Amino acid sequence: MDIPDVKDIMRLLKITQQTVWKDKEITIPVIEQWLSNFTGEVFDVDKERHIALWLLLNFCYYSDKEVSHLANEVFNNFRKKIISEGKDFTDYLSKVKFSLLGSPSESSGLILYYFRQQNRLSKKYFDTVKEIIATNAEEIIFVDDVSLTGSQLVKYTKEAKKHGVNLKFRLLTLIATERAKKACKDNDIELTSAIFLRENDNIFSRKSFLFRGDEPLKLDVLNFCNHYGLKAKPDMPLGFGNASNLLGFFYNTPDNTLPIFWSEINGWKPIFKRFDKKYTDNYKIEDYDIYI
Numbered sequence: 001m002d003i004p005d006v007k008d009i010m011r012l013l014k015i016t017q018q019t020v021w022k023d024k025e026i027t028i029p030v031i032e033q034w035l036s037n038f039t040g041e042v043f044d045v046d047k048e049r050h051i052a053l054w055l056l057l058n059f060c061y062y063s064d065k066e067v068s069h070l071a072n073e074v075f076n077n078f079r080k081k082i083i084s085e086g087k088d089f090t091d092y093l094s095k096v097k098f099s100l101l102g103s104p105s106e107s108s109g110l111i112l113y114y115f116r117q118q119n120r121l122s123k124k125y126f127d128t129v130k131e132i133i134a135t136n137a138e139e140i141i142f143v144d145d146v147s148l149t150g151s152q153l154v155k156y157t158k159e160a161k162k163h164g165v166n167l168k169f170r171l172l173t174l175i176a177t178e179r180a181k182k183a184c185k186d187n188d189i190e191l192t193s194a195i196f197l198r199e200n201d202n203i204f205s206r207k208s209f210l211f212r213g214d215e216p217l218k219l220d221v222l223n224f225c226n227h228y229g230l231k232a233k234p235d236m237p238l239g240f241g242n243a244s245n246l247l248g249f250f251y252n253t254p255d256n257t258l259p260i261f262w263s264e265i266n267g268w269k270p271i272f273k274r275f276d277k278k279y280t281d282n283y284k285i286e287d288y289d290i291y292i
Contacts, residue, residue: 003054003217004054004057013031020061021061023063034052035049037231038052042223043220056261058203059247060248061248068114070194075115075118078172078192095137096137098116098125099128099141100142101171107145107251107252108143141171142170144173145173145175146176148176148180148243149179150171150179150184150189150191157187168188171190173194175197197245201247202245204221225244225260226238231268232259232263233259233263237259239259240255246258248261252275253273253274255274257274262274
């Protein structure tokens with residue numbers, strides 16, 4: 001397959017800039033600054049920057065409008081699931097509570113706000129986990145943006161049970177993987193998502209949506225991403241778990257996305273910044289202090 005030429009890519013990126021990225025200030029100078037990371041260490045400079053632009057063109061960016069849509073979509077999927085279990089949805093809601101997964105300062109807090117707002121849910125259905133445990137709620141339904149492995153909630157619920165919390169847990173996410181769904185199911189957690197990533201969303205997988213079977217091109221791009229990924233994020237050059245995804249949100253970029261897009265270490269210049277969780281000696285979130 002042939003990659004579109006640079007002129008066509010830039011034309012399409014300008015359209016994307018004016019529509020999809022209009023809240024992100026991804027200007028041509030910002031793109032050029034990001035391209036300056038690629039200095040001809042794998043291929044010649046022009047080829048490397050051509051590859052980078054093509055990857056950027058295929059980056060899936062979720063604006064606030066799209067996040068609102070996904071928040072509505074996951075709620076609709078959740079409602080259908082509950083009804084399919086033979087339950088009256090209004091009665092069911094009266095027995096459960098929604099909460100965020102993690103700290104209020106993390107993305108889960110923002111997603112919970114969009115979730116409540118878009119689905120016009122009363123604040124009475126939402127509370128902190130600590131407060132929920134003290135009530136007669138039958139279930140805690142966590143809301144988050146992305147779950148790739150399900151490990152965070154699985155670990156969380158195991159600790160909760162150790163502390164005597166005997167509630168059913170569910171997880172609602174904007175984006176998840178089948179791997180996360182299976183991990184949750186194996187631990188009696190029901191996961192519902194607006195979007196499930198497939199194998200082909202990993203751009204270097206056997207079924208990659210990007211290369212359409214062009215293995216030589218895929219190998220070139222893999223070598224390029226791995227080489228510069230080692231500079232941008234040495235401990236995970238292809239993203240967390242080698243996920244090699246091309247996605248981000250208006251508020252942050254997940255670490256499963258290729259770090260050449262988001263890293264800021266070693267002088268790397270990102271195009272979609274990632275805001276990592278920072279825990280210091282003066283302010284440290286204890287994962288399980290809600291049970292104490």
